[in-house]
Amino acid sequence: MTARRLAYRxxxxxTAALVHRLSGLALAVFLPLHFLALGLAIRGEAQLExxxxxxxxxLVKLAESGLVFLLVVHMLGGLxxxxxxxxxxxxxxxxxxxxxxxxxxxVALILLVRMS
Amino acid sequence: xxxxxxxxxRATAALMLPLVLLHVAVIFxxxxxxxxxxDILARTRGSIVWAALYGTFVVxxxxxxxxxxxxxxxxxxxxxxxxxxxxxxxxxxxxLLLGLRAVAAVVL
Amino acid sequence: xxxxxSELTVSLWRGAQQGRYQTYRVPLRENQTxxxxxxxxxxxxxxxxxxxxxxxxxxxxxxxxxxxxxxRWTCRTHVSSVAKADRLEIGPLENxxxxxxxxxxxxxxxxxxxxxxGAFVPSKTRHDAIDAIRPDSPARxxxxxxxxxxxxxxxxxxxxxxxxxxxxxGPAALNRAWTLVNDARDAGNAQRLAAVAAxxxxxxxxxxxSCQELCPQALNxxxxxxxxxxxxxxxxxxxxxxx
Numbered sequence: 001m002t003a004r005r006l007a008y009r010x011x012x013x014x015t016a017a018l019v020h021r022l023s024g025l026a027l028a029v030f031l032p033l034h035f036l037a038l039g040l041a042i043r044g045e046a047q048l049e050x051x052x053x054x055x056x057x058x059l060v061k062l063a064e065s066g067l068v069f070l071l072v073v074h075m076l077g078g079l080x081x082x083x084x085x086x087x088x089x090x091x092x093x094x095x096x097x098x099x100x101x102x103x104x105x106x107v108a109l110i111l112l113v114r115m116s
Numbered sequence: 117x118x119x120x121x122x123x124x125x126r127a128t129a130a131l132m133l134p135l136v137l138l139h140v141a142v143i144f145x146x147x148x149x150x151x152x153x154x155d156i157l158a159r160t161r162g163s164i165v166w167a168a169l170y171g172t173f174v175v176x177x178x179x180x181x182x183x184x185x186x187x188x189x190x191x192x193x194x195x196x197x198x199x200x201x202x203x204x205x206x207x208x209x210x211x212l213l214l215g216l217r218a219v220a221a222v223v224l
Numbered sequence: 225x226x227x228x229x230s231e232l233t234v235s236l237w238r239g240a241q242q243g244r245y246q247t248y249r250v251p252l253r254e255n256q257t258x259x260x261x262x263x264x265x266x267x268x269x270x271x272x273x274x275x276x277x278x279x280x281x282x283x284x285x286x287x288x289x290x291x292x293x294x295x296r297w298t299c300r301t302h303v304s305s306v307a308k309a310d311r312l313e314i315g316p317l318e319n320x321x322x323x324x325x326x327x328x329x330x331x332x333x334x335x336x337x338x339x340x341x342g343a344f345v346p347s348k349t350r351h352d353a354i355d356a357i358r359p360d361s362p363a364r365x366x367x368x369x370x371x372x373x374x375x376x377x378x379x380x381x382x383x384x385x386x387x388x389x390x391x392x393x394g395p396a397a398l399n400r401a402w403t404l405v406n407d408a409r410d411a412g413n414a415q416r417l418a419a420v421a422a423x424x425x426x427x428x429x430x431x432x433x434s435c436q437e438l439c440p441q442a443l444n445x446x447x448x449x450x451x452x453x454x455x456x457x458x459x460x461x462x463x464x465x466x467x
Binding site for chain 2: 385388389421422423425427428453456457459460461465467
Binding site: 021024025027028031032034035036038039040041042045046048049051052068071072075078079082085107111114115 | 144153181211215217
């Protein structure tokens, strides 16, 4: 009996939980690198400046937009959980999950456009 | 995951809600202006507010991410509870150290 | 030669934890439940097939199996609503040891019921006055919303957290604990909150809501578990639980 036989996973809420977990893991991997980059400023602004200029390339900008998506979707998904766990039950969880993904995508896209 | 880890993880999550919003706003501001390192550091150096906000963000993120990583490891990896806890604590300590160093780098 | 449209191709799990799907061809009828199909195979095609049922009318929960990837009551699942291109795949419930073919060992499910302190603890004797429990009190409304669980195991079979975390007590056990937490007559809440606040308790739930989506009684274990999270967090912050 294998996972592909489990049809109930074709569910937006299961996907939302997966997105929440994977975005968290991706952010956890990214964060040390982010801290190291900022830490370049210890040696004075020149090192940080050359890093910022390196990050001006289109692929890096795309990746940064992707990271903002991950951050916002993780936050909004987590907010949805905090609401489930601390307020009275409300239906419409699938719609809320979809809205979280949609808003995150819009924010990331707007950022990408601004950076181009 | 037990009630103690749960309370810490949810509390740091709630604390980070406004901090993430702030951070996204900062990102939007910085990218629009096409800021150089000098521009950024001119704003952050010597700022108590900056140090307090981002220092808090780092501490909360380190705790929150460590507990999250612990949960993923116990559910998705063959590591037992003990090894997963050790790895998660080491990861959290790393984030805390690197993060506070980064805050110091831009504030001091 | 038989008309292909009048036959159903059914794959049934044969074996125990190890085994394989075996295919049978069964007459396709107008009004037919999945349980009818399994029964036909056992009576007319293969008497060695093992499966469980009791009431056949959707009140006992014994006939729960995995049908085309979803755990369902087979007596209340019409073939026409689930068969794809006249094919069905039926296996035992997930997350439980398989005894034989379509029958699982429900003992881990009930052991966790006990671990979650899902049993009523009396607070009075026959010599005491009877408690007046108002049906419209908030606690009773909360308990009543979750009380109709008949332990069929579908939520437990559907839960990924059960699959990933062998300590996790599961939606049914926690849902039952929630009904007792809201029962004004119960005297066991100190132990019960401690039991569901431990590792593998309510805090392991990720709110996937597979339990709520698939419960044939339209119960919402996710909501019950959220209630337990609130109660245990408050108790912990007050120092009533050590963790």
